[in-house]
Amino acid sequence: MNTLQKTPLYETHRRSGGKIVEFAGWALPVQYNSILEEHEAVRSRAGLFDVSHMGKVTVRGKGAFDFLQRITTGDIGVLVDGQAIYCLMCYPDGGVVDDILVYRFGPGDFFLVFNAANTEKDYNWLKQNNTDGVDIVNVSEKFAQLALQGPLAEKILQALTDTDLQGLRFFRMQCDVKIAGAKCMVSRTGYTGEDGFEIYTSPDSAPALWDAILEAGKPYGVVPAGLGARDSLRLEACLPLYGHELSPDITPVEAGLGKFLRFEKQDFIGRAALAACLSKGAARKMVGFEMEERGVPRANYPVESGGKEIGFVTSGGYSPTLKKNIGLALIETACAGQGDKIDVVIRGKRLKAVIVPIPFYKKHYKKK
């Protein structure tokens, strides 16, 4: 653990019994008491996550807008100040560099959030492609990041701030919010399929803020939650995970993320390849499946149809909400119809599964 990076909340996690594991080069809690309990708490009440490991970069200057239009698949032009969009960065061949959040603070002032494992790669990618004289700074170490997720998240956080959180809409951010005395940026975003907030603050303020949120949330049954619950929650909601549903070898068209490609805007990196992929029709498709026979599907298990390998599982596991074993798989489009039967090969055994509609769990975002 000594060689791993530690978030400002590392000691807090250890003190409160977090079971620390290595994740993307970071020492983070996989769980506190029980992944199932933490998962259930987020679905029914609220859970607090440390997501300080996420990468953060500011993109500023006169050319910032044009630069981001070119480097992302999303239309940065739709953003107003204080708004975020989810989009992708692609390679010229259509493979994915990363999926990211882009926040607009002002006309030439943007804030990007990356996957932890990709921070260095993404930062270099931005700099390599910076032909617009844009000011790009890796500010990851300047922020701790907490995510309070679940139907009671607003109630709990509101008790700690004078800022009206009801007015903060989905995918909007507010700067200069005081929470339990700490200066924060708060956005109504998250990665669990529930309503909730991501809170950015200074590393120094993070431990006291973490404790204050748990204290204020005690009457509502808030719990600290780890990476384990984060993964099972996002899988149920079918939120993609880089290295699983997204990679340099999987295009967003194959991953079912075509709606995040804005072909109507000016040129962007990967556009030609992705347009070709879309018009030709992708040979592979991301599907959701449920196991019909006993067995837990995991990432990279082969998927077969009629004895022929047609793809592989990208993510899988036990769904605490559905109480079923579920997974996402990238398979040949011809075999990817809803209701189609597939076999998942688990430790050499072919076990029956069926393709079902996704998401497995309907997201409960507060959009109004």
Next chain:
Amino acid sequence: MNIPADLKYSSEHEWVRAEGDEASIGITDYAQHALGDIVFVELPEVGEEVGAGEALAVVESVKAASDVYSPVSGKIAKVNERLFASPELVNSDPYGSWFVVVSMSDPGELDTLLSPEEYVKLCEEE
């Protein structure tokens, strides 16, 4: 941590309760705690032969799959089918939740296993 005094243990965190030539096998309190919430247990078929140190079963926690090894050699005499419907019993009652009963071909292998005292030491070291 609960380490009953009347059982034998393997260094892979299985427990063995021997009665005559039959050995009930499960995983220890330490093991269930380390694995976390158990959501599935894959067991062998009755009648299968198993050698000491060979994979016997698989436990799936929310996060990962882990092999369970047989501390003794012999033939599978019984499997605990209750674990199919209620794998969480391994978490709540690890010593009541035997995975299999093995009809031992060489009960002398029991002598190679750890005593409760030795197993306590092993857990402390890990």
